[in-house]
Amino acid sequence: MPAGEFLPADCCRRSVIMDFSLDKKHEMARALFREFAETEVKPLAQEVDEQERFPRETVEKMQKLGFMGIPVPKEYGGQGCDPLTYAMCVEELSKVCGTTGVIVSAHTSLCVDPIMTYGTEEQKQKYLVPLAKGEKLGAFGLTEPGAGTDAQGVQTKAILDGDEWILNGSKVFITNGKEADIYIIIATTEVLTDAKGRKKKIFSSFIVEKGTPGFTFGTKEKKMGIRGSATYELIFEDCRIPKENLLGALGKGFGIAMHTLDGGRIGIAAQALGIAAGALETTVNYVKERKQFGRAIGAFQNTQFQLADMYTKVEAARLLVYKAAMAKATQKSFSLEAATAKLYAAEIAMDVASKAVQLHGGYGYIRECDVERMMRDAKITEIYEGTSEVQRMVISGSLLK
């Protein structure tokens, strides 16, 4: 603050004052992400969606600029920034292309982050460094045909055989599947039986490289939205990986997966926020141009009230998402913040995108219209990285604990 200026906050007798303004470096980072998104990502968004094409050229550009390792320390090849900067990157990319947003989110939150958090020094050198530099792309596999919200349904097994783990099973709906080079895989390593005879699976997490014999890809999913992101089935048939590719402690896979998903929820919340903000921005521009009854439709009170509601929701979501990102930087546990941000941002993304289509009228229903794609992209944010129902379980669980 320049000398001589006096703000009411100065007389506040509190050591910490809530500050909702971004500092200069985060503002500049946002300007960078925005410029990149507008210049490099937006022109491809429609084509990538229409052709269900993975935007490899964008990933290569993002690699050169360090977007694939934003919250990773410099000594491991990252940018040395924080989770908030990463969230803003996903937000700005998603404003123009939900596909590009989730590629960065799945890579960073679900593959880079667990190796950074749980990896040994050797694993960090071998995997984290090339991932953070963007030379390698990452993915994460927990979900299976019989295991979505209920992780106990995981069937994939890992059995230790001498110096190798043998993986058998399959994973579905894996973002960045086939395109990624490094996969974090959750598998059962033990089944315990309690005194009452009930079975409980114990999980561990593993690092698996593409190209490992016995690791193949099944069908590519055709999706409603985020159609440029590659979503594949992963198949493990007697897939042997080195013993040292166990990530974190044996039997701690469930905790690792849940902690990883907490971080992932911040990424997806940022994606949802971006989609909502993009839909709002597109609509604001449209209603100034579109004329009906001799006036721009922005002159009608219905339009104005809808826009006001959309803006209010986007702003509220942004505060929750940024708060969750800040919590990840400063707190050991940030499950509640992440679930709250993800639940709200995803639901308002769907709501705001739907309102955006409505305000566009018939044009909004046409494939060439950006908000049409945004509405389809928004839906998945209510489902993946834990459905909205799972977020409600996490939030209420925390309240009633």
Added chain:
Amino acid sequence: MKIVVCIKQVPDTKGGVKFNPDGTLDRGAMLTIMNPDDKAGLEAALKLKDQFGAEVTAITMGLPKAEEVLREAMAMGADKGILVTDRVLGGADTWATSTTLAGAIRNLEYDLIITGRQAIDGDTAQVGPQISEHLGLPVISYAQNIKVEGDFVIVQRQYEDRYHELKAKMPCLITALAELNQPRYMTPGGIFDAYDKEITVWGRANLVDVDDSDLGLKGSPTKIAKASDKVRKGSGEKVVLESDEAVSYIMGKLKDKHVI
């Protein structure tokens, strides 16, 4: 090699233009960007740094807020940033600006000085060549290509339908065109690093060999009589006439306005 790049924070033409009562721009109230020609000049310097390992210093004269443009330059890869700011320097035209920048650059070691051709706010294209005059350096303006060979620079100077290839011994000054290159993006880590570094701030007292009478609004020979944003024209008058009548109608209007 040591390269000094002069950059300017200019209004973003996407935002509105605001004026002070004296007709100068109210720079504090507008959205700003790094002047496009200057950004190309900075990129040219950074390319030479990539190639030969140069030290690149970005320098700007402006309000304290102009620090932002130096941070941006550093986030792109400049090693140092120098902000020349002082109340007595306010309201400067090209003469006072070039005097100030030359006075600041006299403190520095350099092999090459690169400026943008012109700034999108004033569009004069005078500051670069004037700095070279103050410092007694050769100048090559309108560079569309820059090469360094030994102690020499070889520059393609854009000239209407052709270009001239000029060779000059360093130290010298080059003014860069936006077409020279595609400036690189910043990186997130570069931005964080730029904010961890110190920016050197100089005032009037740091300027070498300059006279007070050549500084600021007082030292500016240019006097602005009036300045305004573009005024929207009225909707005009629409008439539908047969061609003969239309000709005489138009002739009448032109005579009324004393055009013919």
